[in-house]
Amino acid sequence: MRQFEESVEKLLAAVRKHDSVQAFQKAEQHVKELPELERLAHKMKAYQQDAVLFQKIEKDQAASQAGYKADELEQELSRLPVVQDYREKMQDASDLLQYITKTLEEKINKELIDDK
Template sequence: MNSKFDESVEALLEAIRKHDSIQAFKKAEQHIKKLPELEHLAHKMKAYQQDAVLFQKIEKDQAASKAGQEADKLEQELSQLPVVQDYRDKMQDASDLLQYITKTLEKKINEELTDAK
């Protein structure tokens, strides 16, 4: 029984890996990874966000505000880049597929459990 289950899971995973939305996401992800300047900007944005939280904790409101504004500015700059927008779109499509599969499996399992009672 367990072997059949494992085979079914592996077949599902393989189908997911081959799905157009997953393939498109992987391609967009590879493209993003080839752009180190994006990683640098994202790292700077995270650093500003961390500074803002730290300054807030030590009650340095003006410094927290400035760091928060810098983080927001970088986030906006990153968000407007076409490569980032494409990546986010592809990630959303892949996420939608996985949510659909998860909900469908959950529904089928619940139906099986209800029928078994």
């Protein structure tokens, strides 16, 4: 079991050093340094929650209006270069993690099949 834990730690260290993960962490930090983005995201989530609530109590016009405002804010956020960069870097890091997960899964399944 100790060897497994050491292997996991080595893998985690390698992932943390990977360019795509480093780039994502920098982009994430940049986003966190912009309080206006957080305010807009919070406001968008509040409108989304309002839309759901209004739908539940059958206030269709209010639900539609809140949904529209949430969509408007989401589009505004999506157009910001810092958000586009963040999403791109997040996707790159996510692709890396998916590749690692898929490779591990394939190797584990192969080992299990070979052991039978």
